[in-house]
Amino acid sequence: xxxxxxxxxxxxxxxxxxxxxxxxxxxxxxxxxxxxxxxxxxxxxxxxxxxxxxxxxxxxxxxxxxxxxxxxxxxxxxxxxxxxxxxxxxxxxxxxxxxxxxxxxxxxxxxx
Amino acid sequence: xxxxxxxxxxxxxxxxxxxxxxxxxxxxxxxxxxxxxxxxxxxxxxxxxxxxxxxxxxxxxxxxxxxxxxxxxxxxxxxxxxxxxxxxxxxxxxxxxxxxxxxxxxxxxxxxxx
Numbered sequence: 001x002x003x004x005x006x007x008x009x010x011x012x013x014x015x016x017x018x019x020x021x022x023x024x025x026x027x028x029x030x031x032x033x034x035x036x037x038x039x040x041x042x043x044x045x046x047x048x049x050x051x052x053x054x055x056x057x058x059x060x061x062x063x064x065x066x067x068x069x070x071x072x073x074x075x076x077x078x079x080x081x082x083x084x085x086x087x088x089x090x091x092x093x094x095x096x097x098x099x100x101x102x103x104x105x106x107x108x109x110x111x112x
Numbered sequence: 113x114x115x116x117x118x119x120x121x122x123x124x125x126x127x128x129x130x131x132x133x134x135x136x137x138x139x140x141x142x143x144x145x146x147x148x149x150x151x152x153x154x155x156x157x158x159x160x161x162x163x164x165x166x167x168x169x170x171x172x173x174x175x176x177x178x179x180x181x182x183x184x185x186x187x188x189x190x191x192x193x194x195x196x197x198x199x200x201x202x203x204x205x206x207x208x209x210x211x212x213x214x215x216x217x218x219x220x221x222x223x224x225x226x
Binding site: 002004008032034041042043044045046049088092099100101102103104105 | 116152153154155157170171202204213214215216217218219220
């Protein structure tokens with residue numbers, strides 16, 4: 001069983017839609033949860049980071065962590081064509097750890 | 113934009129050739145990583161380094177080697193390329209300490225071995 005499961009999509013939505021991206025994980029030791037965005041032919045870049053449970057909001061993006069369910073989500077409001085990319089969830093057990101576990105990524109297409 | 117560079121961006125090479133993928137960063141980060149990324153698959157850690165003269169193998173079995181002689185430079189070498197090495201290779205770096213959760217990635221090298 002993979003430590004992190006992420007639906008690869010693709011997910012296609014119209015411009016302006018609310019997008020929900022999700023990951024589940026099995027290791028209860030994970031404490032730090034990240035979302036990376038990867039455009040075609042580019043490396044991933046950090047979008048948001050959350051420590052432990054709870055919500056974090058940054059502009060049109062909201063990250064949620066539910067540690068009791070081992071489930072994390074990224075919501076994108078008022079989606080734009082420029083949001084079309086692959087979104088990878090990632091997590092680590094502690095700040096000193098070297099090993100980040102990545103999901104396989106969900107491909108998102110936002111149609112104008 | 114992250115100051116981490118990879119060359120070449122694309123490489124097509126024949127079986128048995130020796131290749132070196134270059135990675136450099138100008139952020140002074142101590143931690144550096146090499147990942148392999150295939151379509152629809154997770155990033156797999158193949159090598160990492162905590163600093164100069166520190167190198168470790170990651171989870172994914174790899175026939176590659178790395179070196180870390182300078183903080184900013186972390187090249188990956190394949191002594192004898194095989195078609196199974198065809199993949200996207202991503203280099204990344206991060207700080208030690210409270211910001212170490214954030215990794216900065218290079219643009220990747222797309223390697224094709226024929």
